[in-house]
Amino acid sequence: MGIKLTLIRQPTVPLEAEVLCPDTLADCSADEIAQLTIYHGKRQLPLSDFFEIEGEKSDEIEIHGDLKKVRWIGRGMSRGRLKIQGDVGMHLGAYMRDGLIEVKGDAGDWIGAEMKKGTIRIDGNAGGQIGAAYRGSRRGMRGGLIHVTGSAGLEVGMRMRRGIIVIGGSTRDFTGLQMKGGTILLGEGAEIRTGAWMNRGTIISLKALEVMPTFGIAIRQFTPPFMPLLAKALVSEGITLPENKSFDLYNGDLAVPGRGELLVLSS
Amino acid sequence: MGGKVTCTLGEVKQRADFIIYWGGNPAECHPRHFSKYTLMQKSKFLPKGRKDRTMVLVDIRETKSVKASDIFLQVRPGKDFELITILRALVKEQQVTDEQIEETGLSREALNDLVSRMKAAKFGCMFFGMGLSMTRGKHMNSAALLTLAAEMNAFTKFVAMPMRGHGNVTGADVIMRWQTGFPFGISFNRGYPRYNPGEFSTIDVLVRGDCDAAFIIGADPGGTMPQPAINHLKRIPTIVLDPHITHTSKLARVHITTAAQGIAAPGTAYRMDEIPMPLKPALKSPYPSDEEVVRRINEAIAKKPFWLPEGSMPQMVTEQV
Numbered sequence: 001m002g003i004k005l006t007l008i009r010q011p012t013v014p015l016e017a018e019v020l021c022p023d024t025l026a027d028c029s030a031d032e033i034a035q036l037t038i039y040h041g042k043r044q045l046p047l048s049d050f051f052e053i054e055g056e057k058s059d060e061i062e063i064h065g066d067l068k069k070v071r072w073i074g075r076g077m078s079r080g081r082l083k084i085q086g087d088v089g090m091h092l093g094a095y096m097r098d099g100l101i102e103v104k105g106d107a108g109d110w111i112g113a114e115m116k117k118g119t120i121r122i123d124g125n126a127g128g129q130i131g132a133a134y135r136g137s138r139r140g141m142r143g144g145l146i147h148v149t150g151s152a153g154l155e156v157g158m159r160m161r162r163g164i165i166v167i168g169g170s171t172r173d174f175t176g177l178q179m180k181g182g183t184i185l186l187g188e189g190a191e192i193r194t195g196a197w198m199n200r201g202t203i204i205s206l207k208a209l210e211v212m213p214t215f216g217i218a219i220r221q222f223t224p225p226f227m228p229l230l231a232k233a234l235v236s237e238g239i240t241l242p243e244n245k246s247f248d249l250y251n252g253d254l255a256v257p258g259r260g261e262l263l264v265l266s267s
Numbered sequence: 268m269g270g271k272v273t274c275t276l277g278e279v280k281q282r283a284d285f286i287i288y289w290g291g292n293p294a295e296c297h298p299r300h301f302s303k304y305t306l307m308q309k310s311k312f313l314p315k316g317r318k319d320r321t322m323v324l325v326d327i328r329e330t331k332s333v334k335a336s337d338i339f340l341q342v343r344p345g346k347d348f349e350l351i352t353i354l355r356a357l358v359k360e361q362q363v364t365d366e367q368i369e370e371t372g373l374s375r376e377a378l379n380d381l382v383s384r385m386k387a388a389k390f391g392c393m394f395f396g397m398g399l400s401m402t403r404g405k406h407m408n409s410a411a412l413l414t415l416a417a418e419m420n421a422f423t424k425f426v427a428m429p430m431r432g433h434g435n436v437t438g439a440d441v442i443m444r445w446q447t448g449f450p451f452g453i454s455f456n457r458g459y460p461r462y463n464p465g466e467f468s469t470i471d472v473l474v475r476g477d478c479d480a481a482f483i484i485g486a487d488p489g490g491t492m493p494q495p496a497i498n499h500l501k502r503i504p505t506i507v508l509d510p511h512i513t514h515t516s517k518l519a520r521v522h523i524t525t526a527a528q529g530i531a532a533p534g535t536a537y538r539m540d541e542i543p544m545p546l547k548p549a550l551k552s553p554y555p556s557d558e559e560v561v562r563r564i565n566e567a568i569a570k571k572p573f574w575l576p577e578g579s580m581p582q583m584v585t586e587q588v
Contacts, residue, residue, distance in 0.1 A: 197352070
């Protein structure tokens with residue numbers, strides 16, 4: 001039996017609830033959970049002021065409600081399962097170390113920022129800076145998988161180091177900005193400046209997109225040998241890649257100069 | 268990763284023999300910039316003044332500043348980031364094809380000439396305006412130019428500086444920076460400064476409706492910000508401190524008229540190169556200064572009970588659980 005939380009009052013200013021994390025809740029009795037501190041703006045309030053709580057001592061957590069203004073859910077989680085029914089706010093699963101987050105709804109910016117391991121699955125759209133590095137930080141996401149079925153915003157995978165980001169829909173500008181490694185898979189392409197200033201890493205687009213002028217074409221009609229391996233790794237996550245497709249490979253960004261790969265489906 | 272390589276306008280006046288204006292129109296927006304600092308002044312190092320200096324203007328259209336420039340580069344709108352990135356590649360002698368260069372609306376000859384002149388300069392300076400920092404790409408456009416300036420220091424001395432306007436905006440940045448370590452986009456809700464533009468910057472906070480009150484000093488967001496932000500300012504209690512009745516005053520709950528800084532109130536203003544300049548009032552005003560109003564509000568707040576529960580401290584948001 002897991003823990004079920006339901007939002008009973010809509011916050012008027014951002015509600016910072018980093019205690020909504022399996023690591024914290026797994027050791028707490030029902031009374032202790034109700035007394036955990038959350039921050040409504042600058043004010044410290046008990047969790048029970050905003051959430052109705054059912055269950056105790058479990059790392060299987062379910063959260064219901066419109067959580068658009070609730071931030072930092074699942075910060076640094078290292079185990080368990082977090083299921084969210086409804087929209088969710090910024091910094092979901094930031095610094096995550098392991099476990100699973102599933103969202104049925106839209107998510108905000110900075111999901112999985114600087115995460116190390118684990119899986120985040122968003123059944124909806126997401127905001128910008130997915131798996132990114134925080135401002136002033138050198139490296140973003142260092143492992144794990146983020147899967148967004150819908151579209152995403154700006155600077156997806158900014159400065160990411162390892163791991164996989166799969167976006168089903170389209171993304172906006174600066175996808176893979178200053179990327180240092182890892183893989184970004186774009187189902188519906190991206191707007192402009194994809195892979196700007198990238199160092200290493202791979203961006204795969206299943207739709208034609210505008211390539212930065214500082215990317216050089218390396219080879220056309222090319223089937224990367226790692227694609228079947230990537231497809232195999234993603235099958236267990238419920239993502240199917242189209243088979244036997246050929247790609248145009250671009251290398252860049254020359255300005256850095258970097259050795260990143262940009263694979264765009266051949267027309 | 269970034270950072271700003273910069274200097275004072277005094278150094279520009281004395282030494283800069285190569286000047287680039289990017290996305291700005293100084294002839295009309297900063298009319299004394301040429302004559303006081305960048306072009307006309309003679310110095311020990313540049314005895315012939317204007318003849319010793321080269322001025323390059325990069326913009327999307329011909330403005331009045333073109334007349335003052337030696338080289339005018341007309342970049343295709345929205346291609347500034349691409350152009351700067353190509354320049355970064357050319358500076359490092361990377362292979363960029365003619366086709367790729369033509370995307371930006373410029374020729375290879377023009378860019379090669381620019382790069383060789385940049386490398387040959389003794390002291391280069393780049394000034395960038397709103398045409399760069401407020402178009403698509405925003406902070407990354409500025410970051411691109413600042414990075415180019417930083418990378419040029421492998422060859423010669425190069426600096427970059429934003430062309431600021433609107434009174435004391437530089438002052439706000441500088442003060443925030445030495446007090447908190449960050450220039451803008453700061454939240455104090457956990458009791459310590461946290462920096463995250465996009466999350467805590469004014470327009471984003473207002474558009475998302477994340478604040479329940481607004482206190483505005485010396486700015487007119489009602490005239491410049493997008494409509495959803497203005498709508499939110501109308502919804503929440505907004506307090507404006509301004510010498511004039513502004514667009515924002517009209518939608519605010521409270522407007523406090525203050526004395527005009529530098530005319531009727533003393534203070535310090537920061538020049539665009541972050542040099543503090545003392546202001547001496549020439550006139551007397553019946554209104555209090557901004558500083559006095561803020562101080563009195565602070566005193567009134569101090570009388571209220573402290574908002575944290577006794578003996579508790581807000582928790583920091585860190586990587587650790």
